[in-house]
Structures are given as structure tokens and as C-alpha cells.
Amino acid sequence: xxxxxxxxxxxxxxxxxxxxxxxxxxxxxxxxxxxxxxxxxxxxxxxxxxxxxxxxxxxxxxxxxxxxxxxxxxxxxxxxxxxxxxxxxxxxxxxxxxxxxxxxxxxxxxxxxxxxxxxxxxxxxxxxxxxxxxxxxxxxxxxxxxxxxxxxxxxxxxxxxxxxxxxxxxxxxxxxxxxxxxxxxxxxxxxxxxxxxxxxxxxxxxxxxxxxxxxxxxxxxxxxxxxxxxxxxxxxxxxxxxxxxxxxxxxxxxxxx
Amino acid sequence: xxxxxxxxxxxxxxxxxxxxxxxxxxxxxxxxxxxxxxxxxxxxxxxxxxxxxxxxxxxxxxxxxxxxxxxxxxxxxxxxxxxxxxxxxxxxxxxxxxxxxxxxxxxxxxxxxxxxxxxxxxxxxxxxxxxxxxxxxxxxxxxxxxxxxxxxxxxxxxxxxxxxxxxxxxxxxxxxxxxxxxxxxxxxxxxxxxxxxxxxxxxxxxxxxxxxxxxxxxxxxxxxxxxxxxxxxxxxxxxxxxxxxxxxxxxxxxxxx
Numbered sequence: 119x120x121x122x123x124x125x126x127x128x129x130x131x132x133x134x135x136x137x138x139x140x141x142x143x144x145x146x147x148x149x150x151x152x153x154x155x156x157x158x159x160x161x162x163x164x165x166x167x168x169x170x171x172x173x174x175x176x177x178x179x180x181x182x183x184x185x186x187x188x189x190x191x192x193x194x195x196x197x198x199x200x201x202x203x204x205x206x207x208x209x210x211x212x213x214x215x216x217x218x219x220x221x222x223x224x225x226x227x228x229x230x231x232x233x234x235x236x237x238x239x240x241x242x243x244x245x246x247x248x249x250x251x252x253x254x255x256x257x258x259x260x261x262x263x264x265x266x267x268x269x270x271x272x273x274x275x276x277x278x279x280x281x282x283x284x285x286x287x288x289x290x291x292x293x294x295x296x297x298x299x300x301x302x303x304x305x306x307x308x309x310x311x312x313x314x315x316x317x318x319x320x321x322x323x324x325x326x327x328x329x330x331x332x333x334x335x336x337x338x339x340x341x342x343x344x345x346x347x348x349x350x351x352x353x354x355x356x357x358x359x360x361x362x363x364x365x366x367x368x369x370x371x372x373x374x375x
Numbered sequence: 376x377x378x379x380x381x382x383x384x385x386x387x388x389x390x391x392x393x394x395x396x397x398x399x400x401x402x403x404x405x406x407x408x409x410x411x412x413x414x415x416x417x418x419x420x421x422x423x424x425x426x427x428x429x430x431x432x433x434x435x436x437x438x439x440x441x442x443x444x445x446x447x448x449x450x451x452x453x454x455x456x457x458x459x460x461x462x463x464x465x466x467x468x469x470x471x472x473x474x475x476x477x478x479x480x481x482x483x484x485x486x487x488x489x490x491x492x493x494x495x496x497x498x499x500x501x502x503x504x505x506x507x508x509x510x511x512x513x514x515x516x517x518x519x520x521x522x523x524x525x526x527x528x529x530x531x532x533x534x535x536x537x538x539x540x541x542x543x544x545x546x547x548x549x550x551x552x553x554x555x556x557x558x559x560x561x562x563x564x565x566x567x568x569x570x571x572x573x574x575x576x577x578x579x580x581x582x583x584x585x586x587x588x589x590x591x592x593x594x595x596x597x598x599x600x601x602x603x604x605x606x607x608x609x610x611x612x613x614x615x616x617x618x619x620x621x622x623x624x625x626x627x628x629x630x631x632x
Binding site: 160161162163164165166167168177178181184185205206207208209213214215217218219220240242243244245246247267268 | 417418419420421422423424425434435438441442462463464465466470471472474475476477497499500501502503504524525
């Protein structure tokens with residue numbers, strides 16, 4: 119299994135604090151040492167940093183730690199391989215373009231997808247690597263592309279994602295984070311927690327390192343930041359555990375549905 | 376205008392030496408300071424590092440310089456903006472998946488593409504940013520996808536790329552590098568040079584910095600490395616200038632056509 123980290127905000131925010139705890143689970147405080155990745159949306163663009171070295175020791179992780187990229191949507195993933203070898207092609211988050219938007223996806227769990235979900239010749243989105251995760255992502259995008267010629271409104275998009283997720287989730291464990299840079303979709307099968315930080319901001323302390331931040335010093339009163347993770351990242355805040363089969367959508371740092 | 380750098384090898388090779396000279400043209404020895412990017416294929420996967428800071432001072436460039444990623448196909452680009460603002464969405468190399476392969480593209484020049492090259496509703500590949508470059512890349516991939524349901528043999532692919540390139544090149548200046556991780560296509564409109572390094576290897580000295588490398592110390596006799604750049608990167612080697620309208624294809628560190 120793997121671990122997921124997501125962030126959705128109403129103002130560009132750096133994820134350095136959360137990432138500091140999260141990255142330690144990749145080989146230091148936990149066993150997810152088969153590569154990792156983090157993707158940042160910045161305006162319409164996005165950049166993805168990947169490495170097959172453990173996030174606790176990766177030079178790329180060191181860069182992300184020291185270069186506070188401000189983003190309104192972030193998805194990160196540390197991998198413990200279940201299907202597919204340790205390689206760049208199998209490293210999450212996966213990325214595709216649909217409707218002139220970048221889409222990012224990361225998965226925690228294990229799927230046994232029937233042949234009907236495979237997409238080979240003639241399919242628009244095909245996996246590059248060999249994971250069940252990338253196959254599920256491609257199938258989902260192929261279905262969305264078939265339903266909508268252009269990007270639909272969020273409510274319509276959410277209905278479609280929810281319906282397609284239910285189909286996939288019947289074939290295994292399917293915790294995931296998905297974003298098009300505007301909305302962040304979070305689906306829980308077994309483990310996913312979230313917190314929405316807003317004014318009045320308080321001090322938070324990481325679970326995985328003795329690091330504390332006083333958010334009131336680095337925010338403005340209107341900031342809203344939603345953080346979603348496989349396991350709570352702090353030990354002095356109240357995280358909400360998502361229910362099995364629950365799909366939540368975050369926009370502008372708040373729950374949209 | 377911008378500058379391009381490409382590398383195609385028969386064995387995974389790091390590009391640290393060439394990149395050291397190239398990055399200095401992004402704000403230090405030359406004026407291409409509107410962002411930069413570099414993409415590495417590693418086995419079937421690829422990773423792209425982007426920054427809108429000048430490559431001479433970017434923390435991401437510093438990482439690339441200190442983390443010798445070994446790759447058989449690399450494309451790098453430093454930007455002097457002509458069309459489209461300085462932003463991540465407008466930063467080359469651009470990336471898309473076709474036939475279950477990652478494709479990377481970087482462009483030096485300026486195109487004025489008629490409406491018929493635009494791709495909006497219903498098109499498979501659409502640009503995320505606002506550049507002529509990404510539009511040309513998407514049009515090229517849309518045409519390839521329409522012609523071939525699966526990846527064709529290299530000769531057939533090259534014919535198609537050559538034909539489509541000619542169509543695009545009629546609308547402006549179109550120097551580009553394109554790769555699917557196996558072949559590296561290089562098209563010259565105005566400025567593009569290449570060199571193929573093979574045994575017996577010699578010493579090379581950068582044009583943009585007083586840095587020398589003795590390739591015989593870091594290679595094996597069977598290594599072959601093709602390097603393609605807008606301007607020669609070394610001042611003591613013989614680079615071949617490509618002709619206007621010439622499309623070359625490199626595979627395994629040698630000219631394939």
C-alpha cells in the first residue's frame with residue numbers, strides 16, 4: 119500500500135510543513151520506500167517531481183523541501199509497490215491532458231481490473247507503465263472524454279466521477295486523489311483523513327517529526343487550506359476520517375459537496 | 376527566440392556537462408531568461424523539470440546540475456518569450472501520451488498558425504497554455520493519432536512526422552526537438568547543430584564556461600552519444616550545422632535517417 123497527500127487552497131500556499139512529515143514515511147518513519155512523487159498546479163500549468171529513490175533520502179525531495187512552491191492544488195504520493203516494478207513509469211502522480219486541462223491522479227490500494235477496463239489499441243488514454251492505478255486513471259479519463267466534449271460544470275463532473283469511481287471501486291481497494299487544478303476529488307475506500315484550516319489559525323505539530331508551525335504567522339484571515347492524507351499528519355489537530363466509499367470534492371479550500 | 380538542447384544515446388548517460396554550458400545561456404551568457412525545462416526519459420517513463428525562473432539561477436536547475444540523472448533521451452529548452460506570458464503552462468518541453476508512450480516536444484522559433492491548426496472542442500490533444508509551440512505539438516499528435524491506431528514502425532513514423540512538419544514549417548520558424556523515448560527527431564529551420572561522440576573519445580571544453588571533460592574517462596568503447604543544440608556547446612569539437620528544412624532522426628546515439 120501507499121500513502122497519499124493532497125492540498126486544496128483558496129490562495130497559493132506552500133506545502134513544506136505537511137511534506138516534511140509526509141516524506142519521512144517514505145523509508146524513515148514508515149516503509150513506503152519504492153519511489154514517490156509530488157505535483158503542483160500553478161495557475162493553469164502544473165509540474166510533477168518524481169523519483170524512484172525513497173522520499174526520505176531523495177535529492178528531489180530535498181529540493182521540494184527547500185523550494186517553497188506556492189500552489190492551490192497539490193497531490194503527493196509515496197509508494198510501496200504492489201503491482202508493477204519500481205520505475206519512473208510506475209510512479210504516481212500520473213498526468214494526462216483532457217479538455218485542455220492537466221489532470222493528476224494518485225492511488226493508494228490495489229485493484230484487480232477485468233479485461234474490459236484495459237485500454238490498448240485505439241484508446242485515447244493508455245497507460246505507459248504497468249500499474250493497476252494508471253490503468254484505472256486512463257479508464258476514468260476515457261469515460262469522461264466519451265461523455266463530455268468539453269469540460270462540464272463541476273456538479274455534472276462530480277456526478278460522473280462519482281459514478282465511474284463506484285465502478286472501479288468494486289474491483290479492489292481504491293483510495294485516490296484526483297485534480298484538474300480547480301477541484302480536488304478525494305475518494306476513500308479504507309483510509310483517508312482531511313482537515314480544513316481557516317481563521318483563527320493555530321499552531322500545529324507534526325506526528326512524524328518534532329516540527330511545529332504557527333499558521334497564524336504565515337496566513338491571512340481569508341485563507342482556507344484543506345489537507346487530505348492517508349493518515350493524519352499532525353498530532354494536535356482534529357482530522358476528519360472519511361467513510362468507506364465516500365467521495366469528497368474540495369474547491370477554494372472548502373468542501374464543495 | 377529560445378534555445379534547444381537534445382541528447383540521444385545508446386546507453387544511459389548523464390547530461391551534466393552539456394547542461395552546465397546550456398543553462399548559463401538562460402540569463403548569464405545569453406538572454407533566454409523566461410523560464411526553462413528539461414525532460415529525461417528513463418526506461419519507459421519520463422520526468423520533466425520546469426521552472427519559470429532563469430536557468431542560470433533556478434533552484435531546479437541547481438538540482439539537475441547536482442543530480443546526474445542517466446537517460447537515453449533528453450530534451451531541454453530555455454525560453455525567451457515571443458508568444459504567451461511567462462508561466463508554467465507555457466514552459467517547454469511539453470508532454471503528452473500517445474499509444475501508451477510519453478511524447479516530449481520543445482520548439483525554438485515563432486509560428487503564426489491559421490485557424491485550421493487550432494484545436495478546441497472535441498479535439499484529442501489541446502493546448503493547456505497559450506503558445507504557438509504547444510498548439511503545433513498538439514496538432515502534430517492529433518494528426519499522428521488519426522493516422523495510426525498504434526505506434527507504427529520508425530520508418531513509417533518518420534515519414535509522417537516529416538510530412539506534418541513541412542505543413543507546420545510553412546507558417547513560421549520551426550526548429551524543434553521531439554521524442555517518444557526511443558527516437559529523437561530534430562528539425563532545423565534556422566539554427567540547429569549536432570555532434571555524435573563515439574570512441575575514441577576526446578576532451579571537450581565548454582563555450583559558455585571554463586569547464587573541460589575528458590569523455591574517455593567516463594565512457595566505454597561502445598558508447599554513442601548524439602547531442603543537438605541551437606548553438607554548439609563546445610569550442611574545440613566539430614559540430615555539424617543542419618540545413619534549413621532538414622529533419623534528422625537519432626536512435627541509439629546515431630543518425631537513423
